[in-house]
Amino acid sequence: MAKKPDLRQIAEVARRYGIDPDEFGKYVEDCKAHGDRGTQNARGDFTWAELCEKADEFKGL
Amino acid sequence: MSTVTATPASPPPADFPPLLLRFVGEPFLFANKSYGDELVLHFGERRLGPPRKTRWGEFRYEHGTVSLHLRGSAWAVQSGTRATVYSEGLMSESLREWLEQAVGPQPGLTAVVSEPAINPGARVTAVIPFPVERSAVTGFGLRVDLSDGSTIVAIPTPDDGPAAAPDGEPLPPLADWELHTPHGNLVVGPGREIRVAERGS
Numbered sequence: 001m002a003k004k005p006d007l008r009q010i011a012e013v014a015r016r017y018g019i020d021p022d023e024f025g026k027y028v029e030d031c032k033a034h035g036d037r038g039t040q041n042a043r044g045d046f047t048w049a050e051l052c053e054k055a056d057e058f059k060g061l
Numbered sequence: 062m063s064t065v066t067a068t069p070a071s072p073p074p075a076d077f078p079p080l081l082l083r084f085v086g087e088p089f090l091f092a093n094k095s096y097g098d099e100l101v102l103h104f105g106e107r108r109l110g111p112p113r114k115t116r117w118g119e120f121r122y123e124h125g126t127v128s129l130h131l132r133g134s135a136w137a138v139q140s141g142t143r144a145t146v147y148s149e150g151l152m153s154e155s156l157r158e159w160l161e162q163a164v165g166p167q168p169g170l171t172a173v174v175s176e177p178a179i180n181p182g183a184r185v186t187a188v189i190p191f192p193v194e195r196s197a198v199t200g201f202g203l204r205v206d207l208s209d210g211s212t213i214v215a216i217p218t219p220d221d222g223p224a225a226a227p228d229g230e231p232l233p234p235l236a237d238w239e240l241h242t243p244h245g246n247l248v249v250g251p252g253r254e255i256r257v258a259e260r261g262s
Contacts, residue, residue: 001150004133004221006097008232015233022130022241023110023122025095032096034117048227061113061120 006045013048017055028054078257080247081188084240089183089207090125092138092174100136100149100170102129102213104185129205130239133250134215140178141210147173150218183209190249193217200237200250220251 010028014021028046031037031054037044038051046054087104095101103125110122135150147168152160161167172178187206193199193216200217207213217237224232237250246258 001135001218002099002131002133003097004235005224007099007132008224008235009226010096011235012226012230012232020122022095022101022124022128025097025099026093026122026124027113027120028096029094030120031115031117036117058113061115 009048009051013051013055019058024058027058077190078247080242080245080257083242084188085185087127087185089179089181094170094174098170100131126243128241131215132238133218133235134237135218137214138173138178139212142177142180147178179207179211180209183207183211200252203238217250
């Protein structure tokens with residue numbers, strides 16, 4: 001089942017950076033699938049700071 | 062068929078916004094996994110977001126004009142094309158481990174997005190929200206029937222309560238499920254909250 005804290009964090013990061021949460025959520029998932037993983041846990045989830053870096057990166061693409 | 066009703070009958074069905082009715086008749090496109098292990102089911106017409114060059118290649122957000130986001134709900138997808146029920150969150154992790162030791166891997170999120178669980182083009186024939194009241198959960202579940210015999214069911218799970226970002230600002234509550242359409246986003250939960258938000262908000 002979905003990991004609620006991760007969903008709430010990514011929604012808030014998307015809101016703060018003014019980006020579409022659906023597109024950003026898929027982008028971050030695709031990053032993980034391509035080996036660009038976070039350090040929050042062994043599954044490669046992202047910390048809050050890493051999600052903010054991802055949002056910066058996404059806005060620059 | 063354009064059923065919008067609630068079951069079981071008690072408590073009485075909520076007055077769901079008419080936006081939900083517009084879901085009936087939409088053709089299924091595909092399912093995908095979004096960050097946080099969220100199942101998203103896409104319907105309607107296929108759209109592609111702008112191309113974005115990343116360090117691992119091009120990224121384009123592929124989506125339907127209508128999408129069902131199962132957010133904080135446990136869910137099941139009963140396939141109309143194969144004898145399989147895909148599910149996540151309907152049993153405890155320990156029970157699932159026991160079951161998998163006994164009979165093998167149980168189809169869940171990875172399988173439902175990689176296998177043709179629902180026939181592309183199958184149309185939504187019924188949309189049935191229903192009240193859920195059980196331990197620590199009060200909210201609305203959702204059943205969606207499709208013309209190929211598939212059924213999608215979302216069942217709310219306990220709200221995880223207030224949480225904050227590292228700077229102390231509160232994190233937004235997580236809906237139980239959302240229906241995104243060109244006419245607005247239907248946001249359901251947590252609890253009995255039902256609202257229609259501007260698309261993208």
